[in-house]
């Protein structure tokens with residue numbers, strides 16, 4: 071861990087990768103060497119351009135005003151444990167009792183709405199007035215976020231990888247941004263472990279990378295959970311239209327499935 075240090079350059083050769091880091095406080099620099107580098111460095115990823123310039127915009131851009139409050143008593147008109155969405159035309163609002171007693175409100179902004187204006191306490195008092203009076207709560211934060219739905223065309227270039235928001239961004243409506251980043255980490259970790267310990271060779275590895283690229287595209291669902299149960303599987307390789315393979319960790323079937331998938335995806339529109 072290098073808290074307070076920033077990645078400023080990345081390079082790779084046939085047998086290793088290097089990352090240059092700088093200390094923001096002192097300006098000191100270091101160069102670290104590794105077998106692989108994974109850029110889990112967020113939506114504005116520094117590493118992504120080293121992997122790909124191809125980033126598809128899936129047109130999910132929207133702005134939301136996020137308001138977190140701490141009410142002095144839970145308002146009678148608002149459910150204590152369940153959220154809701156009010157789909158009104160002017161300002162659709164999502165309510166989440168996020169960490170009781172803290173409550174979160176998310177107001178969708180229109181194209182002409184001024185972010186600074188909406189972050190002001192006086193505006194928030196007005197927006198919340200249907201449920202709470204200004205003296206009923208402490209305002210903890212008001213921030214306008216811009217969400218995007220974007221997908222990087224490649225997640226690997228040689229020894230460099232991207233994961234999480236660096237590879238895919240999605241609006242937070244289904245709570246899958248961080249969840250899919252965690253899935254990337256789990257998915258990538260065992261594959262890298264196999265490679266660096268010599269248990270997977272280059273060909274087999276390519277199959278595994280192909281699996282990585284498609285496995286996180288689709289959201290999990292009750293149908294997937296049932297499908298996994300029926301197949302006694304720990305994971306599935308997911309295509310947009312169907313679940314393709316049941317995968318059980320530690321089994322030869324998993325390796326065979328990733329290789330087969332690699333073959334199958336060669337030339338398909340979702341392949342790496």
Ligand SMILES: Cc1cc2nc3c(=O)[nH]c(=O)nc-3n(C[C@H](O)[C@H](O)[C@H](O)COP(=O)(O)OP(=O)(O)OC[C@H]3O[C@@H](n4cnc5c(N)ncnc54)[C@H](O)[C@@H]3O)c2cc1C
Nearest residue numbers: 076077110111112116234235236242245246247248249251
């Ligand atoms: C208001 C809000 C609500 C959300 N709600 C949900 C939800 O309910 N469920 C959900 O699953 N997701 C949710 N998300 C999305 C979730 O926060 C993101 O998907 C997740 O944080 C992405 O994780 P990440 O590690 O890929 O990137 P980040 O969390 O962005 O982390 C990237 C890290 O890399 C560091 N970094 C960047 N560049 C460099 C560099 N050059 N050198 C060194 N370090 C660098 C950054 O400082 C940062 O610490 C929400 C997001 C917001 C803003």
